[in-house]
Amino acid sequence: MASDVENAPSPSWVQTVLIGRNPKRTAVRIVILVAMCLLVFNRFVLVPIRVEGLSMMPTYHDHRINFVNRVVYHFHKPQRGDVVAIRTSGISIMYMKRVIGLPGETVAFQGGRALIDGEILNEPYIKCRCDWELPPRQLGPDEYFLVGDNRSMPASDHTMGVASMARIVGKVLL
């Protein structure tokens, strides 16, 4: 056996660097590494989601595929206008909403317009105006007001409201 090894042509250094001394083992290592990276990436970095429902129309249509960036809010807090994913009891089912109110602000709806601290919020993403009315509500130090872009539906059918930072999973990527 020893003589076989000695007689076999030694792989070039380029081949050794690129695919290692044993290509089969290298391939197995690569497959395992890719699978682990995908697993970690899909769970903790970019979570794939499928949009269901009409509450974010016309910005996001039903059945569209998207991703939630779970890392971004480790570096800064959610900003007004961000579209975020909100967890329920876990992340299998999440709500997708837009942040309109930030901690400490007072949010209200008057004649269908969102008011932040008494001033009308400019919302260029709204295509259909509504007649929603909501009394002023001051947000706590860790609370955000979240609402969908589809204001053509009755307020009673539209899931909106206040969520703490712990509920926000991440920012919707696309």
Next chain:
Amino acid sequence: MRRWVWRVLLAVGFLAIGVWVWTLVFPSPERVIRKRLTELAKAATVSGNESQLAALLNSQKVAGFFTGDIEINLDVPGNSQQVLNGRDELAQQAMVLRSAVGSMRVEFYDIIVTVAPDKSTAEANLTLVARPAGRDKIVLELKFRLNKAEGEWRIYRLETVKTLSLL
């Protein structure tokens, strides 16, 4: 490979099989509750063309997961708040619902179970997704409170958790 490595691998394998068999024979309360809630979702699912007798039996089956003095407080978006007291009222309402919806698939996601230190009460949080035929799906975050009586976990309180609160 050296013989001792094989021995260690074999021992680890036997240990893993032993642990797996142990968890099958003596499941943890969390596992039992999770299984029971999954069975509840299955029982609550309404298949199409369900006869009156089948609807009645299935409603009774659903009610069997709850204690006699069950308190239910549900806040379904777009509907008024539903308050039910007692297993009989629950069975009646389940029967009415089954007759009304035609067919409906019920699924529970992300079941998180917390068992109290006394091991006789527990709390389970989950997300219910109901898909009635021809209507929008309903998503509700629910909190179940369970107790163990006569060797069975039964639900004694059920309420909606507000994922997004307006109050």
